[in-house]
Amino acid sequence: MPRRGFTLIELLVSMAIIGILVALLLPAVQQSREAARRTHCQNNLKQIALATVQFHDNIGCFPPGRIMPRPGDPQELSCGRDTPSWLIRILPYLEQGNFADDWDTRENFEDHAEEVRTMAIPTYLCPSRRSAPTAKVPTVTVEFTASCGCSGPQTFFSGATGDYGGNHGDLSPGAIGFTSDFYWGGNGNGIIISSRPLCVAGQPRDWIDKIRYRDITDGTSNTILAGEMHVNAQKINQPPDDGAIYSGWHFSFSTRIGGVHVPLAPNMDYVDTRLYSFGSWHPGICQFAFADGSVHALSTSIDVEVLGHLCVRNDGEVTSGF
Template sequence: MRMTNRSAVAFTLVELLVVIAIIGLLIGLLLPAAQSAREASRRADCMSRLRQIGLASTNHHDAVGAFPPARLRSRVWDWEEGACDSSQPSWLVRILPYVEQANSARQWSLYGRFEDHLPEVRESSPAIFSCPGRRSSSDAVIPSQRMETKVTYPCGCMGSEVVNLVSGAVGDYAGNHGDYTGGSYGLLTDYWRGGNGTGIIISSRPKCRAGEPAGWLDKVRYKDVVDGGSNTFLAGEMHIPRGRVAQVPENGPMYNGKDLTAFARIGGPSIPLARGPEVDWLPNMGFGSWHPGICPFVLADGSVRTVDNEIDTVALQSLCHRFDGEGLEEDNVTPIWGVY
């Protein structure tokens, strides 16, 4: 019987190490590309939702004759006769019929108090109001709670507020209330009072009847957008620091008309765009996204643009202000063509 010697075939240690190194190198090359592709998808989805919010707002304008008011807020002292506002629903409730949420819209009273609505109504969270990649369904609602919060106002002043928070849905998009014109010093000229906003989605004085709101006075129409719809923000992503999603005061119930920064923001000198989610020192009334380097906005003409996070605050102010005579600077704004 003839015997044949067969030498064992195997990889040497050096060959195994080389193969492992090559695999690690390939993973290192492919991982950033995969992450970039995922971020591009999230950004496109987010901008598509902003586009739908913009279309809903313009449809509201066509149906009602004006853009929706951010909320109802009197331009008088709280103790004066004629102040009939409280916590009536925000503008996001008013556009529900135009984002295929007619059933939800019918459950709201536009002139009733936010807290008087059923929890399932207050906590309804349509996907269109959330930016993919920022939150999951588990943090799309903030529960009822009593808490004391520290507040930094645009003037740089520090304060605290005790809040009896009523549960409600939270979101990622805010209407453009304008800039800091009028300040926030407890005066009747404060930017947040009815009719004082310089943006598109502004607080409006209520029409009062028998001590209750029955309409709204300060209506922003296309003719009031002197700078043009293509030069003025309608809405954008609101700045929420990482770790503060579904937390007050940075991200309160978006339907509660008493909590302005939960559904409307401003921009300009002293209120810059946040340069990322790690920024936690800015006042909680500005815009900002979690997309690297940019913040998406929908303009009053329905177009969707991205703005460089490092945009000059004066240029940002001109985009937030509907009648200051300024417009877009191409160095700061990137148009999105043929996608939405």
């Protein structure tokens, strides 16, 4: 009886065909996974937007991005600059009430327990970039240079990192070392801006610069509320490029700006030396939640003037069809 089986040549041809099919299939699988991660990221932004809207409905205004006095303010307006960011204030509206109870927005960020500071919330993380177990920075001291008068060796305290920041506005108020610069309290023209405190016994008991729906004169559907923050792929979890999102000390840890001179980061390797930009790790787009609660993906090549109009709440330039 003749023997049955594959010859060596037939086996090699079969393996080559299987290899080609796998090579053709892998990009499709990767694209499918990225599409799922992008949808997950979009859902995170939707939850953040709805939580922020609920905060407004209950408190009567949007949360301050952080508490930040202006240089030269009197003592009763000069407290709270190290207190937690806006992402702590909306926790109860993200079904994170127990975690919110661990925080005191009147106390300095670094005075909270390390296990509290470093607890990452999945809603604040884009799955294309990182997961909760890896989303943290250690306490480090680095040389920091900025126009805000805070240059020199600075200690950045350990904390959870995240991928979504509030819209602080654009660069038009300035960033050249004046008290009118955008990052000082009350100067931002976005929605989640730095605010001056009202101090009682050296602690911020309220904030002065309150943004309400009536202040968004360009329309809620035309104004960005929050979006994905750019982090260079080589600087992930490395302060000051990537810092603790619950900390209000540096505005770029939990808010960003966009517009002329501040484009969207085109890719994950983009170097933003000022740490101002929005940006994502999704190819070609960056996702944003708007003040009406909707979520949209903007092209990373969007015109910077159009981006600026979307970031400024009241410039009279209503941008639609973006």
